[in-house]
Amino acid sequence: MDEHIRGTYFQARRFSHTFDRYGITAIAAIAHDLGKKSAPFVQYLKADVKARGSVQHAIGGAIALFSMKEEVEDERIIMAAAIVAGHHTGMPDLRTVFTEKIPKAPQYLKAIPDLSQMEMQIIKDILKRFPGLPLGGKSDSKSSFAYKEMLMRMCFSTLIDADFLDTERYFDYGKSIKRQGKAFSIHQLDEQLQNYMLELRREGRDKEINKYRNEVYMACREAAKQPLFFRALVVPTGLGKTLASIAFALEHAKQFNKKRIIAALPFVNIIDQTAQKYQEVFGKASVLEQHSQLSYTDDKEELMGRSRLAAENWDSLPIIVTTTVELFESLFSNRTSKVRKLHRLANSVIILDEFQKLPIHVLAPIFQALHILMEHFNVTVVLCSATPLSFENAGLIGNMGAPIEIFENRNQLFECMKRVEYIRVEKPLTVSELVARMKEHPVALCILNTRKDAFRVYREAIRQKVNGQHIYHLSNRMCPHHRKKVIEQIKEDLKNEKSILVIATSLVEAGVDFDFPAVFRAMAPLDSIVQAAGRSNREGKLDKGAVFIFELIEGGMPGGIYRKGTEQTKILLDHHGTAALHEPWIFEEFFRSLYTLGGDDLLDSYGITSLKPFSFETAGRLFQMIDQNTVSILCKNYKSENGQIEKLIRMYKEALYLTKEWYREAQLFAVNEYVDGSFFKENQNQLEKVSEGWYIWHGDYDMKTGIMDMDEGGE
Structure with a gap:
């Protein structure tokens, strides 16, 4: 035990020394x-059979x-006591530690x-050796509490990770060694990116759009040298935000001693695409892709083993691509499994791509947390989007102040990049009339508001x-494995200039690199319409793409803020016309x-920012990015390669319990359904x-459209 405490202590201090100057982690x-x-624990250790x-x-x-x-x-004693109390079961509300957990302990x-006089003397020495916490005055007591909450979360994360790693070193030294593979440094990665960009510029010298892409890229390079930790990169779709933002992050990391870059995106299909691009530039050994639909069991290579381990605590790999x-x-x-990686956020650059898709009902707590990370933990936040977002509402960003724009002449850039013409169809269309209009275009994309539509x-x-036109369907009725294959086939058809019609939901709007001459978009919130337009004339091959x-x-129409946004968009278009969609002021x-x-x-539907200080368990229970309950449904009759689904079902039938890996791999072949939705209620049998x-x-699974209701026929 002495050896374990020493090992945990030194690992925890190494992880936390940049943000815990007070000795709480120690x-x-x-x-x-x-x-x-x-005595009972000692007896437990000596027992032949241990429960x-x-x-x-x-x-x-x-x-x-x-x-x-x-x-x-x-x-600091109180804070450390709460951290220790939760290091197995999860961080408790501070109040319950001293009113319930300690009084009710065996x-x-x-x-x-x-029995711990020696350790308690060491702790007293630590208290003297490290400075005390700063005192928060009445005027800033709320921000002082918010900082101390985040500090406790970070220290808790550090203890969990150090405890796991030292225990692993003792019980599974081989696994411990596997974590220590070499990754490129930030400087080496930046050199790789610069070489990659040089090659890109040579290949695309003659394309007009590459001039604008290079302007954005160079603006990111220059802006990264400034000591400003809250930035926004708002430029039109198709101008290389993925590579420009990572260029900013790498340059900024070199300048201001950042250790890691975390790119967070709202949708899994975008993550796939972004991670592939980063791996193409930097190699798989430097990029961790982590989300619920990625299985690390697909590949037996050593690299996949390291990726699986790195996903536990975001260690060793300098670039993380994950979901918001x-x-x-x-x-x-x-929860310990979730919190374990949290301390890796310190000294990082966080890129929030397509940040306008962050769920509005939790924006206030999200921005409050980002503010604390920027102010106290050497974190830089970059908000990326093709949709200018209004930061004038103080409730959105609290007292952070608006982010400083990386590309200062963005309005001029939007003016130069008018690659589409918006056309509002005057009267509502039947399904038959809509399809007839689409058929006038050999290559077209249509985006609807609901899966049913x-x-x-x-x-x-x-x-x-x-005849000759291939028709594709894309929606969340299809499992991720299926969607990915269809998206790849659509891109191949577009590349080969085939005649295709794609009918999809909004899942294609952000980050999917489609380039259609014509896009049809059902009336939707303003940002969704503009994102849909980003799928038209993306490469600037036409004089103007057409967005209907x-x-x-x-x-159909989703409720809540989506419906309100759609209604507001109709009012704005009635008043200003479609030409205003090219103007940044309309977004404001x-x-x-x-x-x-x-x-x-x-902006805070669950009241997270109004909770009593140090309510960790309560906040964890309340906070949900997705504000409706969903279940995951494994599609038994989806035709997967290599019998993966049959293997998963066999494991479910035979295994004593299901592992994280089972759930992770099953997610590839699962569709999410709302618990209170008609599909889940009506298909229980x-x-x-x-x-x-x-x-x-x-039930049935159609290889064109996905899961089928009892009363639906597949095509």
Whole structure:
């Protein structure tokens, strides 16, 4: 145990030295396993048969620390006690540690202070050696509490990671060694990027659009040298934001001693694309792609093994590509598995791509957390989008101040990049009329507001099919493995200039590099319409692409803020016309009016920012990026290669329990459905429950459109 405490202590100090100047992590590391000194735990160790978890120990260290409270009046003791109390079960609300957990602890743990005199003396020495926490005055007490909350989260994360790693080193030294593979340094990665960009410029010298891409790239390079930690890169679609933003991040990391770059995106299909681009530039050994639909069991290579280990704590690899859900739910979670990687955010550059897609109901707590990270943990945040967002609403960004734009002449750039003409269809269309209009274009993309509408239009398009034109369907009715294959086929057809019609939902709007001459978009919120337009004439091959904005008779519409945004867009277009969609000021007006419509709790629907300080467990329970309950449904009858689904179902039937890897791989072949939605309610007889939130779908799966309701026919 002494060896383990030393190992945990030195790892934790190494991880936390840049942000924990007060010794909180050191105290927690010394105290975290003191509960193992109890007589029942010693007996448990000596027993021939051990029931894991039968003897409590985690709260023992908290009891030892709490016993010092009267002798040593220092809030660091209280903070460390809460961290120790949760290092197995999750970070508790601070209040419950001292009103419930310690008073209700087993009697045998009450003896821990007497058994830990040496460690308690070491802790007293640490308190003297490290400076105390700064005192927050009344005027800034809220921000002081917010900082201390984040500091506790970071220290908790550090202890969890150090504890896991030292335990792993003892029990599985081979696994521990595997973590230590070499990755390129930030300087080496930047050199690789510069060489890659030189080659790109040589190849695309004659293309007009490359002049603008190079301007954006060079602006990012120059802006990165400034000590400004809250930036925005808002430029039109197709100008290389993916590479320009990573150029900013690498240059900035060199200048200001950042250790890691974290690119967070709203949708898995964009992550796939972004990660592939980064891996093409930097190599797989330097880029970790992490999301729920990536399995590390596909590949037996050593590299995949290292990636799986790095995904646990974001160690060793300098570039992380993940979802905004993974990033922010980890930031507000109290669970050890989620929180373990959190301390890696310190000294990083966080790129929030397509940030306008962040869910509006949690924007206030998200920006409050980002503010603390920037102010106290050497984090730089870059907001990337093709949609200018209004930051005038103080509730959105609190007292952060608006981000400084990287590309200062963005309005001029939007003026130069008018690559499409917006055409508003005057009267609402039936499904048949919409398809007839689309058929006038040999190559077209149509984006609908709901899966049901996309299916209706696809079915009608098949009925009216023109010889030689291939028709594709894309929606979340299809599992991720299926969608990815279809997207790749569409790109191949576009490259080969084939006649195709793609009917999709909004999943293609952000980050999917489609380039269609004509796009049809059902009336939607302003930012969705402009994102859809980014799928037209992306490479500037035409004088103007055509974007048709239409209303569908009996068309569906998501509720909440999406519906309100659509209504507001119609008002703006009625008043200003479609020409205004090229003007950045219309976005300011749109978002400003949207925030006003939303009410006081629009940006913090769960009241996270109003919770009592140090309510970690409560915040973790309340905070949800997706504000509706969904379940994952494994599509048994999807035709996967290599019998992957059959293998997953066999494992489910035979295994004693399902591993994280099972769930991760199953997500590739699963469709998410709302618990209160009609599909889930009306098809119970075809659903087999696997575990909480997971089902197997025994119904049909159409290889063109995905899961089918009982009353639907496939094409």
